[in-house]
Amino acid sequence: MEVINQHHIKIDREKCIGCGLCEKDCVAHNIALEDGKARVRAQDCILCGHCVAVCPKAAVAISGYGEAPVPDRGGRLExxxxxxxxxxxxxxxxxxxxxxxxxxxxxxxxxxxxxxxxxxxxxxxxxxxxxxxxxxxxxxxxxxxxxxxxxxxxxxxxxxxxxxxxxxxxxxxxxxxxxxxxxxxxxxxxxxxxxxxxxxxxxxxxxxxxxxxxxxxxxxxxxxxxxxxxxxxxxxxxxYPAVKYQRSAQREALDVRYL
Incomplete structure (x- = not known):
């Protein structure tokens, strides 16, 4: 049976500095600035978590998950x-x-x-x-x-x-x-x-x-x-493979158009 968690977006007004980053990044247009603080308009957005991820002061949280957000430690693949x-x-x-x-x-x-x-x-x-x-x-x-x-x-x-x-x-x-x-x-x-x-x-x-x-x-x-x-x-x-391939396979030339 599939378990449906109840998730709610919460903004800590004490932590919020009113930078507007969450408002700008919200695809659902569900956050507005009021009196210099962010406010959630409704709880029926897609809960993508961008507001949580973008906040520089960790003022935004979404309840109902069994894990905390993981801080970005940097590092990129080559x-x-x-x-x-x-x-x-x-x-x-x-x-x-x-x-x-x-x-x-x-x-x-x-x-x-x-x-x-x-x-x-x-x-x-x-x-x-x-x-x-x-x-x-x-x-x-x-x-x-x-x-x-x-x-x-x-x-x-x-x-x-x-x-x-x-x-x-x-x-x-x-x-x-x-x-x-x-x-x-x-x-x-x-x-x-x-x-x-x-x-x-x-x-x-x-x-x-x-x-x-x-x-x-x-x-x-x-x-x-x-x-x-x-x-x-x-x-x-x-x-675990029981065979080792010695070289890559050939591919057809790139098929792409720039418009």
Missing amino acids: PEAVLGVIRRRRTIRQFQDREIPEAVLAQVLEAGRITHTAKNMQDVSFIVLDREKEKIEQMAVRLFRRLKPLAGLFSPLARRSQIGDHFFFFHAPIVIVIAAKAPIDGALAAQNMEFVAEANGLGVLFSGFFTTAAGASRGIRKTLGIPRGKKAVTTLVLG
């Missing part, structure tokens, strides 16, 4: 290093027989949790497949085996593919299904989770096949316990 990670990134389908430490898995999930979402919906849920992984994979295998003859009529790749018992997860130790109301929110969370996974030495497979199976099978969705109103957006298959 652009060339980030590009290098993206350039070298490979889809992994060969995994070591090695468990993922709980602390590493927690970091990967945290990256998904703190990812920004459209309209601050915070609508992303994560289903970690561990003990039930084999059972759920076999549900998807049975489904794809039934569909393979039809798919083979249209796709040479489908005709050549063998739907083995580990067709979806490749013996990986952990699988995370990402569900959301808005697909873009789930996709953004997945990308950030991949960066943290690879920073911890993990390999990642985005299993589009399993995500398709979850969308097509009511039984799989029910077993996963995907929250009502959400759908499986993507599936991350995680484990």
Whole structure:
């Protein structure tokens, strides 16, 4: 059952210096200056937290969260290093027989949790497949085996593919299904989770096949316990790679227009 917290924006008038930064940065136009102090107009904004983040005196707070805002300590990623990670990134389908430490898995999930979402919906849920992984994979295998003859009529790749018992997860130790109301929110969370996974030495497979199976099978969705109103957006298959790639893959030239 999804728990809905009650959040309220509060402004400490003793701390407020009337700089107006929160008023200028509020996308909902929900803060106004009155008598040299900030005032919240209503409690029905999107609660994006910009007012909390921008205040130089920590005069703005939003109640109902189990954590305090984290101060900005500075520091930025090196652009060339980030590009290098993206350039070298490979889809992994060969995994070591090695468990993922709980602390590493927690970091990967945290990256998904703190990812920004459209309209601050915070609508992303994560289903970690561990003990039930084999059972759920076999549900998807049975489904794809039934569909393979039809798919083979249209796709040479489908005709050549063998739907083995580990067709979806490749013996990986952990699988995370990402569900959301808005697909873009789930996709953004997945990308950030991949960066943290690879920073911890993990390999990642985005299993589009399993995500398709979850969308097509009511039984799989029910077993996963995907929250009502959400759908499986993507599936991350995680484990330590059993293969090392020696160089990057080539890409087509940049396709861009400046208008």
